Amino acid sequence: MNRPLPVPRPSAVPTSPRLAALAAACCLLLAGCSGAGSAASAADGAGGPGGRVRFTLITHGAQDDAFWGLVRKGAEEAAAKDGVDLAYASDSDGAAQAELVRAAIRDKVDGIAVTLAKPQAMRAPVAAARTAGIPVVGLNSGIDAWRSAGLLEYFGQDESVAGRAVGDKLDGLGVRHALCVIHEQGNVALEARCAGVKKTFTGETDMLYVDGTDMDAMTAAVTTRLRQNPDIDEVVTNGAQFALAAVQAADEAGSRARVATFDLNKDLVAAVRDGRVQFAVDQQPYLQGYLAVDGLWLHRTNGNVSGGGAAPVLTGPAFVTRANVAQVARYAAAGTR
Template structure:
């Protein structure tokens, strides 16, 4: 039996963007800073009946459109539930850990966090638990959330997704796959490529690039394709990197095809045209939405999704030329 949570702490500050939150609920398209998504920090909310304050803390770098989708989902849930939501992100593990500690010091009512590097989050999560603050996980860390002391987890089984991609590459007749990892040490990206290698009958090779520098990604990928003409498949770990890979294949004069994990509106166009074979959609908007909404449910009704023992899976789902139109309108609206 789940012990009912303690009552939420009193609302400590006035939510400054209640109107923006309401707009986000209707349009599901603005950022936490009231309409822009340039910043990696921001707050949105409405002082609802419960008066809850929630911090969403990710390992997102600046300018990554994937995280815009996570953030929009979180904002929609916050607006619905009357939550004052603060969003922050830092790709540096120590920096992200400090953001969690900041949220603990601010005595928020709940924290949602990604576990790209689970070891770095153990101390901050323990501090949150000691302060009576529930913590849920999303996106990264499906193998570590329970041992790390989190209440719930929302995301994709990355190893399973990788194995599904390996099977699909076999069906497509690929022989030599290059799996591009844009953030070294990120457990989710490593698990994906390891999963591909487990089931793909051809050769799988990992290529590490600096995802914060698009030109560098392009240069490294183009050079590798020129070096080895046997590479006939490039698998990327983000929609924007797939589009970069398409250009690199052309520049290198390679015959390789491109497939990717993750989706955005530009990637939908590439799948529709055939420039990208397929995308694996983990539904980031849903991850952000469920993570924030779950904290509201826990604090107001003692609910725990998955019973605290099983993750809530949001993927994988394949988006191909055959079914891309079913998600195209949602992608155009900024929610897929």
């Protein structure tokens, strides 16, 4: 079944212009639901129709971002397997994402999965969920903050480790000057990646902050930087769609820079296969969404806590290159990588 998140109460919504529209947004963010009965259907105290368990997945991802489509697909397929009613909502603004968590608490859901791209903004609502007896797990962003924030489990990639691995790979490719493009300022995961690259890469590393919600502006910013710095020979982006834009930017700038990226989708698989993009670092977003929902279900039905509550469950990094891209292509075509 499809079910919208509840509209936040007016008294709970901050007065910023962005959050003034949150009530309307909540009505439009529909849930994807699940299959026929399973152990979850008989769980004690489930609040959904017919006693079904209800979980909510709340991320900082853009609605039309293919990466977050993979996260959501994994979560929805886990929900279908487990017989869970799953609602999905997202907002890149930390305060707005926090309000979505509060809305889920008011709706008395049975579990919440959340990203911690802006950890400080999420501390209070996560604490409120715990006070309400609602388990909260983390995924994708916030590997350095999930335990201190009080989350039950975490599923994702250690972004600092991934960044350092990319720095080492750039050295192996003979790169001399890298440009690391961050498309969302203040996102701890993206910052950690580029900091990791800079830590191990022995060449020069520049950072470029762009607006990831405006692809034309992002492409223009990279083009300008490449024209200004013709010695840049590698652009590292933090998303598959940004890598493809960087390829276009390099062409427009007449630059010799190659492109590599964190994250993967089916369009990028083709770009790696034909050599337009050197490599991608796959953190397996489908798996993150799947494990987050399945982890909540296992905790509710069997008391399980992955990693013992002390260690994250790592989903990456894995390098996808021209040499091994064929192994990934069939999964990407199916929409799960």
